[in-house]
Amino acid sequence: MPPFLLPNSSPSLSPKKETNSRQNPLIFDASFLQNETSIPQQFVWPEEEKPRHEPPPPQLHVPPIDLKGFLTGEPLAVSNAARLVDSACRKHGFFQVVNHGIDSNLINEAHKIMDLFFGMPLLEKQKAQRKVGEYCGYASSFTNRFSSKLPWKETLSFRYSADPQCSKLVQDYFLNVMGQDFSHFGRVCQDYCEAMNKLSLGIMELLGMSLGIGQSYFRDFYEENDSIMRLNYYPPCQKPEQTLGTGPHCDPTSLTILHQDNVGGLEVFVDEKWHSVAPCSKAFVVNIGDTFMALSNGLYKSCLHRAVVNNHTPRKSLAFFLSPQMDKIVCPPKALVEDVDNQRIYPDFTWSTFLEFTQKHYRADMNTLEAFSKWLQNERK
Secondary structure (H helix, E strand, O other), X not given: OOOOEEEOOOOOOOXXXXXXXXXXXXXXXXXXXXXXXXXXXXXXXXXXXXOOOOOOOOXXXXXXXXXXXXXXXXXXXXXXHHHHHHHHHHHOOEEEEEOOOOOHHHHHHHHHHHHHHHOOOHHHHHHHEOOOOOOOEEEEOOOOOOOOOXXXXXXEEEEEEOOHHHOOHXXXXXXXXXXXXXXXXXXXXXXXXXXXXXXXXXXXXXXXHHOOXXXXXXXXXXXXXEEEEEEEEEOOOOOOOOOOOEEEEOOOOOEEEEEEOOOOOEEEEEOOEEEEOOOOOOOEEEXXXXXXXXXOOOOOXXXXXXXXXXXXXXXXXXXXXXXXXXXXXXXXXXXXOOOOOOOOOOOOEEHHXXXXXXXXXXOOOOOHHHHHHHHHHHHOO
């Protein structure tokens, strides 16, 4: 067995369209694997899904939305931001925001601690190992869940709650899982999540206005959200044309707020082809997820995206996935379904049910919401 693929005796879940559990899933050790000139077959993607590096994909040009005027309530800025968001979300569900009010020092500190975590030896990172069927913890690729089309990445995910009774949830997670040495790490992550919560609720006000249902509707819906924060690390790959950092998918969550480093690798599918998204340290990338697409009754599109890797530089990103409270019923407001042309597209569901579906029954891709809707309707028969 190659030294960079280590056996793991933990059981795996059955991936989508696969019923046989894997007896000996493997662990992705980036410190070895990033230097190998031949990558394991599990990480080689089908020919039709492999990235095209030559010629490079065109850049996606979307006007950045200046939030400064919106957040201070300037009428012209508010109407302009609502117009830009509405156009982007109806077409592809992707936009960027600048002048967002998030302290650059906090963003830089979050990137530093991300470097610290992913630079640790594998055994240290595995103290936070994600358990089968759960969404929090450290994951080295998806080797404990799937046996093919594995993503070339490591992640660390943890829960954030805006419930006032959970004000130190993130800090406590790192203390309990990683120990006292990670108290500063936990405080930075807690502060970053608080900042993302504030920004996401502001964006929800903007989405409510752009959909014509008022500023407060979606903000109230997500006021005490139960969200996910994820640190992403994409190590170099000596065969970047063979694999993907993240395969094509739409986020099952409601809203993703992403901060990239300066390496690049995010791609969005627009007008039947992939487009690259140039990094901008002053901007946050925002995309609509499946849950909000259902909440908007399909008016706003969940963004289809992926990540590519390169053979020389690691790429890192911070992703905050806004989600409603676990037991909140996801059902579009009446104003979006009362028109004869806007019949209900998706059944009502709770976020906890959708989350469980993606962790235990289905590997997220571009059809997750449709597959979930069919599954849910069958379960209710």
